[in-house]
Amino acid sequence: MARTLTVLKSPTPSSTAKSMIRLIQSLTLVSFLGPGNSVSEASSTPPVVNGVLRESVTLPSNFPVKENISSITWLHKGNSVIFIWPKEAKIQVTDPTRKDRLNIIESYSLQLNNLTMADAGHYRAQITTSTSFLYTDYNLQIFRRLSNLQVAYHTKLSENSTCEIQLTCSVENPNDNVSFRWEVAGNTFHSEANLSVAWNPKSLSEETYTCIAENPVSNLSSSVSDKSVCKGVINGKNEYLDIRWIIIVVVLTCIFFIALILIFVQRKKVAGFFQFSTQQTQCPGELPDSVPSH
Known part of the structure; x- marks a missing residue:
């Protein structure tokens, strides 16, 4: 049957002192590991985990389930943020600035909620057993979701x-x-x-x-x-061409009508000239008939 872990968020001074004593005892256990005990090696390049600003992220513990675990602590940049006693089913948040944003979930994985840029950095999950001292490292990066492309x-x-x-x-x-x-x-x-x-x-x-x-x-x-x-610039060119052609057509039309008027006037002048010339040739022949006889 699964055991319920009790989160201690507001400890009394005495309980805090006891917790710190237990933490020191657990952390110094590595100094007393005898022959046959083991200490895990840190990865030279910890895996990168990407988190989203104001969202949640989970850092897996990756610890063997069958181990007889005495204590577990999660550290951020070398400072403890949460401490766990599995046998006593207790959790102590050791970073008061994040007490409402840290959770321990399945297999002692660390869940960080409502991420801020300050949450980025190196994290280490450290476990102490009766025979070993193990840890897992992560490098957490925080990004904003892109918007307004x-x-x-x-x-x-x-x-x-x-x-x-x-x-x-x-x-x-x-x-x-x-x-x-x-x-x-x-x-x-x-x-x-x-x-x-x-x-x-x-x-x-x-x-x-x-x-x-x-x-x-x-x-x-x-x-x-x-x-x-390109629709705008092409249409602009076409509009310019249309106006130019309209001007050309109007000018040609005006020239055409002016030419017609000039031709009409010229023909009128020619017709008047020929009519006047005809009248002049007829007048000398008519004069003798108009003179009275004596």
């Missing part, structure tokens, strides 16, 4: 009528060990936050670029297409 772009029309695109990817917490990469069709295209590409308006193709931001505890992504971001 944004993709900004700047476009311009080059001399050869292609749309040049400058893409920039950013997050709200850029210092949380963030890496960026750009993917096209699921394949990594570029491994930086900034990306420069071009799109030809004459081409019928359209490419989608996906920015992925990630750190050890989270990732975000956002996509844009070259055709969509």
Whole structure:
């Protein structure tokens, strides 16, 4: 039957003194280990555990269950944070600043809740038995979850009528060990936050670029297409061309009508001239008939 561990969070002075005596006795047991006893070796590179700010993380104890355990202590940066007496089913939180955020769960693993940046660092689980002194090490890192991924772009029309695109990817917490990469069709295209590409308006193709931001505890992504971001600059060019053609058409139309008016006026003048000339040629022949006879 499983035994219930009692957590002692607010000990009396006398019980605190007893606890410290037991702690000292347990820690000094290693000095009295005789022949045949063993001490575990620390790993030169402790495994890294990633925690999320304001969330929880568990550090496994990795101790053999069948061992006759006298005491267990968890240390952070060399200082004891919690002490356990399995036989007495008691737990003493030795770091009062974290008394409400530390729990011992299955197999004496340490659970830290509501993580802060101060919780990062080296942790050691240390166990004392009648025949051995064992420990397990971890390096805890704390990260924020990434948020507010944004993709900004700047476009311009080059001399050869292609749309040049400058893409920039950013997050709200850029210092949380963030890496960026750009993917096209699921394949990594570029491994930086900034990306420069071009799109030809004459081409019928359209490419989608996906920015992925990630750190050890989270990732975000956002996509844009070259055709969509170039729409404004291409439409601006077309509007300029439309206005230019409208002006050309209006000017040509005005010239055409002015030419028609000039032709019409010129024809009127020619017609008037010929009519006047006809009248002049008829007048000398009519004069003798108009003179009275004597």
